[in-house]
Amino acid sequence: MIGPDRLDRVAAQAVVPEQLVCYGRVVGGGQPRLFDSCLGYEYSDSLVLIGYPVHDPWDEQALRNSVDTALTVSTARRITVLAASRPPQAGVAADEIPAPTDAYLSLPIPNPAPGQKLRNILRRAQRELHLEQERTMNQDHTILISRYLQDRILAPGTRHIFAQVSTYLATCPSVVLISARMKDGRLAGYTIGDFSSLTTAFYMFTFRDPDVAPPGTADLLLLAVQREGEQRGQLRVNLGLGINPSIAFFKKKWGATPFLPCQETSWERTPEGWLYRMHQWWRSRE
Numbered sequence: 001m002i003g004p005d006r007l008d009r010v011a012a013q014a015v016v017p018e019q020l021v022c023y024g025r026v027v028g029g030g031q032p033r034l035f036d037s038c039l040g041y042e043y044s045d046s047l048v049l050i051g052y053p054v055h056d057p058w059d060e061q062a063l064r065n066s067v068d069t070a071l072t073v074s075t076a077r078r079i080t081v082l083a084a085s086r087p088p089q090a091g092v093a094a095d096e097i098p099a100p101t102d103a104y105l106s107l108p109i110p111n112p113a114p115g116q117k118l119r120n121i122l123r124r125a126q127r128e129l130h131l132e133q134e135r136t137m138n139q140d141h142t143i144l145i146s147r148y149l150q151d152r153i154l155a156p157g158t159r160h161i162f163a164q165v166s167t168y169l170a171t172c173p174s175v176v177l178i179s180a181r182m183k184d185g186r187l188a189g190y191t192i193g194d195f196s197s198l199t200t201a202f203y204m205f206t207f208r209d210p211d212v213a214p215p216g217t218a219d220l221l222l223l224a225v226q227r228e229g230e231q232r233g234q235l236r237v238n239l240g241l242g243i244n245p246s247i248a249f250f251k252k253k254w255g256a257t258p259f260l261p262c263q264e265t266s267w268e269r270t271p272e273g274w275l276y277r278m279h280q281w282w283r284s285r286e
């Protein structure tokens with residue numbers, strides 16, 4: 001078990017959202033643990049290793065060392081590594097159909113001025129909306145999440161993440177809720193930003209009411225996250241993965257560029273392996 005001080009240092013150096021320890025613990029439900037220079041989350045019989053070394057997310061040797069450490073000290077049957085590249089330890093035992101490679105997109109802080117079209121959209125949104133920071137979610141916030149889940153076909157894991165948004169906000173002190181409301185007080189949309197890292201602001205979740213929100217609502221909320229990060233002295237906003245063409249288009253419209261590749265690699269460890277059997281034997285003696 002690693003102490004809270006070391007976990008805080010990991011979060012303070014986070015460059016990808018999975019390194020935000022409070023987020024990973026609350027939303028994912030895993031037990032955080034350092035494996036050499038990479039953070040991991042342990043579950044009952046699986047391990048998710050966030051393969052971006054804390055000191056340098058591009059350090060491939062450090063990634064290999066961390067995977068070796070995880071394979072040595074963990075008895076998890078299933079190993080999943082999120083990293084800029086496929087770890088060589090996966091070998092032929094990895095899933096036959098590899099997950100597609102995506103990339104985290106980011107914007108610098110301060111961000112260059114948006115183009116004329118985007119400025120016009122922002123001006124319209126600013127005329128119709130006012131922004132306010134709130135510490136807790138109200139019923140109108142949770143209704144937007146429920147509508148989002150009802151209107152989309154999503155994987156169970158994704159639905160679980162969205163179901164934990166309220167707990168995430170209430171539990172993690174560096175998380176900020178920014179609401180966009182119409183002049184009559186109706187909620188048009190809101191965003192949740194995580195500012196735990198010293199260098200990177202995280203644009204985590206945004207929800208919009210399509211029946212209320214004027215054009216530019218999501219843009220205005222993203223601008224608010226940028227400005228909050230600038231006030232805190234951060235260097236960039238991590239906008240998350242591209243996910244699909246429409247989400248990627250919105251982010252790239254702002255000038256977002258790929259920051260770090262993200263490839264998910266999973267494999268099952270064979271229970272017949274001598275190292276696995278040795279760990280299980282030692283575990284039975286505890």
